[in-house]
Amino acid sequence: MKKPLLFAKELVREVLTPGDIAVDATCGNGHDTLFLAELVGPEGKVFAFDIQQEAILSTQKKLEAAQLSERVELLNTSHANEAFWPPAPLQAVMFNLGYLPGGDHEVITQPKSTVAALQIAVTRLQPGGIITLVVYTGHDGGEEELEAVRNFCTKLPQKEYAVLEYKFINQINRPPLLLAIQRLTKPTK
Numbered sequence: 118m119k120k121p122l123l124f125a126k127e128l129v130r131e132v133l134t135p136g137d138i139a140v141d142a143t144c145g146n147g148h149d150t151l152f153l154a155e156l157v158g159p160e161g162k163v164f165a166f167d168i169q170q171e172a173i174l175s176t177q178k179k180l181e182a183a184q185l186s187e188r189v190e191l192l193n194t195s196h197a198n199e200a201f202w203p204p205a206p207l208q209a210v211m212f213n214l215g216y217l218p219g220g221d222h223e224v225i226t227q228p229k230s231t232v233a234a235l236q237i238a239v240t241r242l243q244p245g246g247i248i249t250l251v252v253y254t255g256h257d258g259g260e261e262e263l264e265a266v267r268n269f270c271t272k273l274p275q276k277e278y279a280v281l282e283y284k285f286i287n288q289i290n291r292p293p294l295l296l297a298i299q300r301l302t303k304p305t306k
């Protein structure tokens with residue numbers, strides 16, 4: 118069985134095709150940005166947010182090494198900043214919540230801004246498009262963020278969105294979990 122982040126990538130890989138537009142809402146060290154940039158191809162575009170310049174620089178370095186910088190717009194601002202989001206339609210949006218690995222563990226994603234960004238993402242998602250959220254609860258504030266995100270997700274109308282929660286339930290130390298939202302291609306009756 119796949120870990121939540123790998124499963125998130127699997128879901129994105131199924132729907133994201135060359136020419137599409139994707140968002141990495143928390144680029145961190147750039148692993149997911151690079152993954153998205155490979156999938157959208159030269160005609161597509163990835164918009165990658167992070168509030169920490171350190172993260173933006175780390176992502177930039179990774180993209181340059183892979184010669185994929187041209188496919189990515191790096192945005193050193195909060196994902197709650199709606200003016201910086203690309204207009205619809207989006208085919209994939211990835212959130213990897215918590216703190217920057219190897220960085221300042223005090224700088225964490227926050228329930229209010231995460232939910233604000235999610236609100237933007239769901240409205241711009243095109244039918245068939247996917248949002249993935251890998252959520253960590255092992256740090257202070259993690260449980261509160263999960264509660265806020267889960268609360269948002271469970272209220273999405275089932276005729277328009279399919280939502281799943283994927284987690285290992287027999288692991289110690291509060292392992293990460295995945296929430297995924299897909300905009301349905303046809304509203305269900």
Ligand SMILES: C[S@@+](CC[C@H](N)C(=O)[O-])C[C@H]1O[C@@H](n2cnc3c(N)ncnc32)[C@H](O)[C@@H]1O
Binds near residue numbers: 147197231
């Ligand atoms: C778990 S890390 C992301 C890891 C990343 N996906 C990777 O592949 O390395 C979470 C990131 O979210 C960023 N972050 C925190 N609040 C944010 C916000 N409001 N908008 C955008 N990024 C934010 C942090 O700076 C941190 O780099």
